[in-house]
Amino acid sequence: MQYRNLGQTGLTISEVGFGCIPIIRLETNQAVKTLRHAYEQGITFYDTANAYRDSEDKIGRAFSGMRDKIVIATKTGRRDGAGALEHLENSLRMLQTEYIDLYQLHQVSREQDWEVATAAGGAFEVAKRAQQQGKIRHIGVTSHSLTMAVRLVKTGLFSTIQFPFNFIEDAAKGELRELAIKMNVGFIVMKPFAGGMIDNAAIAFKFLRQFPEMLPIPGFDSPEAVDEILSFYNEVNTVTDADLVLMDKYRNELGKQFCRRCEYCQPCPHGVSITPAMGYQVIARRMSPAVAVDFARNAMESVEKCIECGECVLRCPYELPIPEMLKKHHVMFKNHQESTK
Template sequence: MEYRELGRTGYRVSLVGFGGIPIQRIDGAEAKKVVGRALELGINFFDTARGYTDSEEKLGVALKEHRDKVIIATKSMARDREGMAADIEKSLQALGVDCIDLYQMHNIKDEETLEKVLKPDGALAALKEARDQGKIKHIGVTGHVKELLIKVVKTGEVETVQFPFNAVETNGVRELLDLATETGVGAIVMKPLAGGALSNANFALRYLLEYPVSTLIPGMDSVRQVEENAAVGSNPLPLSAAEREELQREVASLGMQFCRRCEYCLPCQQGIDIPSVFLFEGYYTRYGLKEWAVERYRALKAKPEDCLECGECEERCPYNLPIRRMLKEAAQKLG
């Protein structure tokens, strides 16, 4: 595994890190097995969040015996000082550690949120206090809106910035990366595979490593995924002209209106597994696995027809997808 500097934090992080969203789907024993394989292959950066149900707990158990060899990052959606302080304590307990390496203000999605976290009684204040108290070491920010992240980086208060970047989503990335490089802020890339929409992980990850990013954090919940992704970090060759052309063909076929499987839309009050519906639709539409996709769609306990049209999922979606309409379209194909 090769490593790069994480901005001015002083950490050297694996080119491929570990995204902690998917391990919510597997049990503790399997999670320990997956994380163990990641460690064996040199992955040393592990990202999770307060909002990822039991992800912090599972990572904490799996990393307990390797604490001095890994960098643990987590994050909170809390916007004020009190809420962030409480979440930091919960994260410390869930992870089973005395200090967290990187704590991030999560999903800064609009100007109102930005104003709240930066206020004297905002989330940033709690993070700075926790750093002074030795509860966390470094402060970062995550979000999907590059313009807002640029504003946060320019404050000089954060040491890392985490954002979606992949062969499909490139708008605003160059300006953000240039600023991060100039200011010594580590660039952490989430959604490197466009939420699993890009089928060739090897090409997709190698494409990103041609940029001045610190680490990529694809979500992983199987040993096979870990091995495939870690292999790229161990030998990050530039894409050939033919490989680049193949990647761009897939990008062109995707467009921009598709689910990245970030799961921010969940939970659905009707129990609809929204990302899975769109995953099966993708297999049906793009990969020619119609029978397989339909079979798995039929096994879902709740389906799009159970939707109450409440719109909560659309309010939470960082990509502003018309989820209700997309669910109906998926049901027409799969039902």
């Protein structure tokens, strides 16, 4: 494992981090085992959020008594000061710590989010006050909007930017990456597998390792998953022509519009299983029609409950036309269903 500085923070971190969403589906003992295994293999950066259910609690349990050995990043999605402060205090309690190394304003992608967060008494003011009190060491921000992410970095207010980056969603390698390097802002890579759409870890990391100044934070749900990713770092990274062809195959399969499974659209007020239904097109291409129909039956039948109210569209950070895509996938599902009778 190699170590480097995280932008201008002065924090020394491992070249790959640990995205802690997947540990919410693990029993506490298994989560602690996975977290400790990652640390024993050299991972020192752990990214979580107040919204990730009991993720912070599991991290606190895993690293109790060894706080100075790791770097913890967490987040608040609240824009108002009172809400952000409540999240911060809860994070400190759950993580069993007196300070957060990196506290991030989460998913600042719209103008109105930015205006509220930076208004008097807003989330940013609370974070700055907490930083002065020693409860926060550095302040970062996350976004799914490239335009907004560039703007956020340009403000000079944040030590880090967290943004999606993978060989399918590679827009950040241009202006955003160059700006972060120029301003010495740490770049944290979310969604290294495009929200689960890339199911080949080796090819995903062949791409990512071409950008060593960017910190990928894959999610792990077992010690074996940790070992798989870290095994890639034991050899020199080489991207072959065959690798490039495979990347293109994934891009062509997914197209320009695909669900990253971030689940910001959930829950649907009418009971539609949006996230699994949004992935039916990919499932159908990787399985036979009969298997795909059986595998996704419950989710696809729930699409019939959609009344196209548009709430999911308003929540989607990628501005996907979700009802339209669901309808298209449902037609495909019905056709597959008919063909297998």
